[in-house]
């Protein structure tokens with residue numbers, strides 16, 4: 321099901337026109353209402369009117385997480401706090417959280433993109449959503465909840481943790497859709513296995529997983545153990561929360577549709593900040609086009625991925641690849657770049673190992689050393705030197 325057919329299948333030319341119109345309004349708003357942005361524009365000698373469309377965005381400066389910290393808590397908001405309907409937080413770069421605010425219209429946009437995402441993942445209004453994202457200051461729980469309500473689903477607000485209760489409710493309430501982090505889906509799946517619970521007693525059909533990077537191997541494991549089709553949802557609080565992009569349940573493995581009428585994506589070189597063409601990997605930079613309380617210009621997400629229209633089948637919007645890592649937590653080990661997802665890929669493809677692992681980086685005589693600690697599925701392996709050697713080599 322396509323939730324908003326008109327917008328989700330809008331011809332690209334019209335989509336660009338809509339984006340350009342919305343961008344002009346957004347730029348005026350931040351220039352006139354947020355001194356931080358006005359100063360940045362003035363320093364560069366640029367007027368909002370100089371930007372003729374999304375193709376000119378590269379002329380404008382990035383916004384980074386440190387800018388949010390420096391303007392804590394409400395310095396980048398375009399309206400008075402009394403005009404807000406909700407405030408959320410996520411982890412900041414220091415002790416202070418990143419604060420984000422929403423007007424009534426912003427919450428409507430949030431609901432809209434979540435409703436689209438749920439439908440894109442296979443959910444329909446008749447289904448029940450077992451929402452195991454954490455409720456509270458994080459955007460995940462309430463965001464999914466409210467968007468699912470808009471779609472017309474029945475929401476079970478379980479929140480995270482208390483796995484016993486999760487298993488019980490999955491069986492008793494027969495929810496068709498579950499949303500949570502991929503690692504929590506693995507926990508649920510493994511707990512079922514440990515207790516000998518036959519997951520066909522559940523009625524799950526779809527799992528919507530996000531908030532952390534995951535691999536195809538993890539997808540396969542979850543799909544097989546929970547009898548679901550698992551799709552990726554991506555987002556970040558600074559832009560809106562989850563629902564910036566979503567993978568279609570019938571187009572798995574080809575990337576996630578970015579809801580481009582609300583969030584304009586760019587990929588830039590992580591060192592120079594220069595825009596990169598479609599297909600090339602770099603830092604995802606997002607500009608909100610419709611947010612009122614807390615619009616963000618060229619937000620540097622630190623997430624590494626690529627963009628492409630090549631696999632946009634049911635919809636016209638651009639797709640982003642899975643996140644390959646973070647530009648800020650990439651490890652450089654003796655000159656070699658290392659993403660933890662690369663290690664994860666190896667580990668999850670060894671059936672004798674559980675998907676849980678630790679990367680421990682230390683220095684030995686000024687040389688970086690990475691120790692990978694893994695869990696074996698069967699204790700007998702601990703004494704099998706040949707296998708240990710083989711895994712270490714991989």
Ligand code: ADP
Nearest residue numbers: 410411530531532533553554555556557623643
């Ligand atoms: P969340 O609760 O989703 O972690 P935050 O705003 O605290 O929200 O963190 C956002 C960050 O989480 C993103 O910038 C990205 O690094 C990571 N993230 C969210 N969803 C995904 C996803 N589907 N795949 C990979 N990383 C993700």
